[in-house]
Amino acid sequence: MQHVPFADLAAQTAEVRDLVDKAWREMLDDSSFVRGPQVTSFEEEWARYCGVGHAIGVANGTDALQLVLRALGVGPGDEVVVPANTFVATAEAVVLVGAVPVFADVDPRTLLVTPEAFEAVATPRTRVLMAVHLFGQPADMDALVAAAERRGVLVVEDAAQAHGGRWRGRPVGSLGVAACFSFYPGKNLGAFGDGGAVVTDDDVLAARVASLRDHGRIDGSHYDHGAIGTNSRLDSLQAAVLSAKLRRLDEWTQARRAVAARYAEAFAGTPVRWVGNRPEAEHVHHLAVVRVPGRDAVRARLARAGIGTGVHYPTPCHLVSAYADYHRGPLPEVEAAAEEILSLPMFPHMTAEQVDRVCDEVLAAAGEEVLSDVG
Numbered sequence: 048m049q050h051v052p053f054a055d056l057a058a059q060t061a062e063v064r065d066l067v068d069k070a071w072r073e074m075l076d077d078s079s080f081v082r083g084p085q086v087t088s089f090e091e092e093w094a095r096y097c098g099v100g101h102a103i104g105v106a107n108g109t110d111a112l113q114l115v116l117r118a119l120g121v122g123p124g125d126e127v128v129v130p131a132n133t134f135v136a137t138a139e140a141v142v143l144v145g146a147v148p149v150f151a152d153v154d155p156r157t158l159l160v161t162p163e164a165f166e167a168v169a170t171p172r173t174r175v176l177m178a179v180h181l182f183g184q185p186a187d188m189d190a191l192v193a194a195a196e197r198r199g200v201l202v203v204e205d206a207a208q209a210h211g212g213r214w215r216g217r218p219v220g221s222l223g224v225a226a227c228f229s230f231y232p233g234k235n236l237g238a239f240g241d242g243g244a245v246v247t248d249d250d251v252l253a254a255r256v257a258s259l260r261d262h263g264r265i266d267g268s269h270y271d272h273g274a275i276g277t278n279s280r281l282d283s284l285q286a287a288v289l290s291a292k293l294r295r296l297d298e299w300t301q302a303r304r305a306v307a308a309r310y311a312e313a314f315a316g317t318p319v320r321w322v323g324n325r326p327e328a329e330h331v332h333h334l335a336v337v338r339v340p341g342r343d344a345v346r347a348r349l350a351r352a353g354i355g356t357g358v359h360y361p362t363p364c365h366l367v368s369a370y371a372d373y374h375r376g377p378l379p380e381v382e383a384a385a386e387e388i389l390s391l392p393m394f395p396h397m398t399a400e401q402v403d404r405v406c407d408e409v410l411a412a413a414g415e416e417v418l419s420d421v422g
């Protein structure tokens with residue numbers, strides 16, 4: 048029986064190994080470990096890729112979120128609306144700047160935050176809406192930005208799972224006041240360690256983030272601090288890895304799309320429901336998520352069959368114990384989804400045989416579950 052892992056980075060690493068070896072030797076020769084030319088090059092490439100004027104490399108995606116909020120002046124007394132189905136870091140960043148995360152419900156088909164769900168929880172204290180492009184699906188930014196603007200609220204994209212996605216043809220990263228990326232190794236564009244970036248078209252915001260990530264330094268000076276910042280720089284090595292992988296990103300995204308298409312086709316008309324199919328969105332399939340009744344039993348059967356799976360996320364943020372202070376009432380769609388969501392193996396180098404094997408096992412496991420439910 049062939050094991051199918053949930054994700055597999057080895058083939059991606061192999062494709063960039065030579066370029067990274069060369070970049071590393073150059074860094075060893077000139078000791079440019081921090082603030083090397085590799086960082087500026089990657090920042091320029093990433094800004095261009097996202098269709099914006101500025102990209103600022105930072106230490107990780109959580110810092111990207113935090114630094115944007117700080118640069119926007121969000122802090123104590125302010126509220127930030129966060130979809131309840133996201134990785135906890137989206138909410139964590141809000142708390143870390145001293146503001147209050149207010150959790151919103153999601154659309155049951157896409158599990159993304161909707162304008163209605165935003166309206167339901169927005170208050171006069173709301174300053175920012177975090178639009179999370181969850182699983183790689185670009186959110187409906189036209190509708191979200193319109194709803195937010197009516198209340199004078201800014202929209203920040205949490206694009207940590209959506210490198211290269213597009214909404215109505217426009218790149219993720221260019222759709223809000225700023226966007227935050229993570230380059231954690233398992234993301235669609237992943238470093239050999241932690242990394243992140245803020246992208247924006249706003250010159251003032253970009254300059255603030257660039258200063259804050261580097262101890263609040265004022266342009267070019269070493270000991271002139273215009274703000275109390277932090278140390279959140281992207282390493283030269285990580286920047287070199289990201290530049291090497293960026294050359295492959297579109298090809299890898301196409302490969303993810305081929306896997307997703309095969310899944311969607313296999314599950315059509317079955318009890319296994321594919322999450323996320325808005326025609327305006329060019330999905331980059333960071334994760335392949337389905338909703339299936341009896342999820343835990345299905346997952347256990349798949350594990351016995353050697354198929355790796357995940358759940359993103361098992362507990363909606365408003366029910367995570369550390370966030371109990373921010374629980375303002377039930378969010379029915381996200382709570383119902385948490386019982387049914389299952390993330391299937393998804394990585395660019397997955398073979399057609401591997402995908403077919405997962406489809407067969409998922410359909411068999413879901414079928415048994417439906418039968419045992421009836422019986």
Ligand SMILES: *Cc1c(COP(=O)(O)O)cnc(C)c1O
Nearest residue numbers: 107108109134136137207229231
């Ligand atoms: C990964 C992720 C983050 C955090 O990024 P790190 O680089 O791990 O700090 C934030 N939001 C979402 C939606 C993520 O998936």
